[in-house]
Amino acid sequence: MIQKFEKVNKIKGELRLPGDKSISHRSVMFASMAEGKSLIKNCSNSADVNSTIECFKKLGALIEKKGELLIVNGAGSRNFKEPPSELYAGNSGTTARLITGILAAQNFKTVITGDESLSKRPMKRIIEPLSRMGAAIEASDTGTLPITIYPSDNLHAIEYELKVPSAQVKSAVILAALHLDQTTVIYEPVPTRNHTEIMLGLETELYKNGKKIYASAINYPEPFEMTVPSDISTAAFFIALTLLVPGSELVIKNVSLNETRTGILAVLKMMGANILIENEASENGEKTGDIRILSSDLVNTEISEEIIPNIIDEIPILSVAGVFAEGNFRINHAKELRYKESDRIAALCSNYKKLGLDVEEFEDGFEVGGNIKNNHVLFESYGDHRIAMAFAVMSMALERGGSVNEFESVAVSNPDFLKQLNEIVA
Numbered sequence: 143m144i145q146k147f148e149k150v151n152k153i154k155g156e157l158r159l160p161g162d163k164s165i166s167h168r169s170v171m172f173a174s175m176a177e178g179k180s181l182i183k184n185c186s187n188s189a190d191v192n193s194t195i196e197c198f199k200k201l202g203a204l205i206e207k208k209g210e211l212l213i214v215n216g217a218g219s220r221n222f223k224e225p226p227s228e229l230y231a232g233n234s235g236t237t238a239r240l241i242t243g244i245l246a247a248q249n250f251k252t253v254i255t256g257d258e259s260l261s262k263r264p265m266k267r268i269i270e271p272l273s274r275m276g277a278a279i280e281a282s283d284t285g286t287l288p289i290t291i292y293p294s295d296n297l298h299a300i301e302y303e304l305k306v307p308s309a310q311v312k313s314a315v316i317l318a319a320l321h322l323d324q325t326t327v328i329y330e331p332v333p334t335r336n337h338t339e340i341m342l343g344l345e346t347e348l349y350k351n352g353k354k355i356y357a358s359a360i361n362y363p364e365p366f367e368m369t370v371p372s373d374i375s376t377a378a379f380f381i382a383l384t385l386l387v388p389g390s391e392l393v394i395k396n397v398s399l400n401e402t403r404t405g406i407l408a409v410l411k412m413m414g415a416n417i418l419i420e421n422e423a424s425e426n427g428e429k430t431g432d433i434r435i436l437s438s439d440l441v442n443t444e445i446s447e448e449i450i451p452n453i454i455d456e457i458p459i460l461s462v463a464g465v466f467a468e469g470n471f472r473i474n475h476a477k478e479l480r481y482k483e484s485d486r487i488a489a490l491c492s493n494y495k496k497l498g499l500d501v502e503e504f505e506d507g508f509e510v511g512g513n514i515k516n517n518h519v520l521f522e523s524y525g526d527h528r529i530a531m532a533f534a535v536m537s538m539a540l541e542r543g544g545s546v547n548e549f550e551s552v553a554v555s556n557p558d559f560l561k562q563l564n565e566i567v568a
C-alpha cells in the first residue's frame with residue numbers, strides 16, 4: 143500500500159503510545175515460563191510481539207487478551223510441550239533469537255521459521271554461544287532460518303564475552319542459563335539494552351564500558367504483574383516530527399526512559415533539540431517519564447561509537463532529523479544496521495538519493511547533506527517498519543509532501559501510527 147503524506151503545518155497535543163516492544167516481548171516470554179498467572183498491562187500491540195504470543199501459545203502457555211490486559215498462565219520450568227508444528231517468528235528478530243535460548247533447554251525438538259526478511263538475518267551469532275553451552279542447534283550453511291533445536295543432555299553453564307553488541311544474543315544466552323544450576327557469566331564490553339537483566343533481577347558488575355552478568359536457575363521467572371511503559375523507539379518518530387514542524391509542541395506520556403534506550407534524546411539534545419522530561423518515575427526497575435518536545439532548529443553533531451547500540455533502532459529517524467539540520471549528518475560504526483529488517487544503511491542512502499541529496503555510503507554508515515532538489519518523492523520502505531515511519535516523517539516535513547510504499551509494514555512495531563498522527567496534527 144502506498145501512503146501519501148502532505149506537509150504538516152503544526153503538531154499539538156498529548157500522546158499515549160503502546161508498550162515498549164523489547165519489554166513486551168520479554169514480559170510475554172517470562173510470564174509464559176513462570177508457573178502460574180501473570181498480568182501484563184499496556185503490552186505492545188505490534189505484529190512482532192504477536193509473533194511471540196503465538197509461539198508461546200503453541201508451546202502450551204495460555205495467553206488471553208482482556209481489553210488493556212494480557213493474562214498469561216505460564217507453564218513452569220521445562221514444562222513446555224512439543225508444538226504441533228514449526229514456530230513462526232514472523233518478522234521479529236527478538237522472537238527468533240530469544241526463544242532459541244529457551245528452546246535449547248527443552249526436551250523436545252522445535253523448528254523456528256520466519257518471513258522473507260527474518261530468513262535472511264544472521265542466526266550464527268546465537269548458535270555459536272548456545273552451542274558452546276552444549277545446545278544442539280542446526281541451521282543452513284548460511285546460518286539463517288529455519289533452525290532446528292534438538293533436546294540436549296549436555297547443557298552447561300559457560301563464561302562468554304559477547305562478540306557483537308547485541309541485546310538479543312546476550313538475552314538468548316541468559317535465557318538458556320536460567321535452566322541450569324551452575325552460573326553462566328556473560329561479559330558485555332559495550333552496553334546494550336538491559337531489560338532482560340532488570341526484569342529477571344540479575345546480578346551485574348561493571349566490566350570495561352559495560353557489564354559482567356550472572357545468570358542461573360535461581361533467576362528463573364515467577365509470575366508477576368507489570369505495566370509496560372510506552373516505547374521510546376516508537377516515540378522517536380513523533381519527537382522528530384515535532385522538532386521539525388515550526389510552532390509545534392507535543393507531550394508523550396509515560397515513556398520508557400531506561401538509560402540503555404535514551405541515546406536518541408541525548409543526541410537530539412546535543413543537536414539543539416528542546417526536549418524536557420517531566421513526571422519521572424520508576425516501575426519494576428524501569429525508569430519512565432513524560433517527554434515534552436518543542437520545535438527546534440537543529441545542528442548536526444558527531445555521534446560517538448559507544449552510543450550506537452543505544453540508538454540502533456532510532457538511526458533511521460535520527461538521520462531524517464539530520465537532513466533538516468545544519469551541516470551534514472554522518473554516522474559510522476553502525477554496520478549492524480545492515481542486519482535489521484532491511485539493510486537500513488542501503489535503504490536510507492537510496493531514499494536520500496531520490497531527494498537529490500549528496501550521499502556517501504560506507505560499509506558501517508553514511509553521510510548525507512546538500513539541498514533537497516526533487517518534489518514529492520515516492521520513498522521505498524523496503525517493507526521495513528522503521529524505514530516506512532522515518533520517511534513518513536520526512537514527507538510531512540517536505541514542502542510538497544511525499545509518499546511511502548509498503549506502508550502496512552508499520553504494523554510490525556506500531557499498527558496505530560496513522561491514528562496517533564491524526565490525534566496530534568493540528
Ligand SMILES: O=C(O)C1=C[C@@H](OP(=O)(O)O)[C@@H](O)[C@H](O)C1
Nearest residue numbers: 164236307308309310311454455
Ligand atoms: O533485544 C531487543 O529487544 C532488541 C535488540 C536490538 O537488536 P540486536 O540485539 O540485534 O542489536 C534491537 O535492534 C531490536 O529492535 C530489539
Ligand SMILES: C=C(OP(=O)(O)O)C(=O)O
Nearest residue numbers: 233234235236455482528
Ligand atoms: C530490529 C528490530 O527488531 P527485531 O530485531 O526484533 O526484528 C526493530 O524493531 O527495529
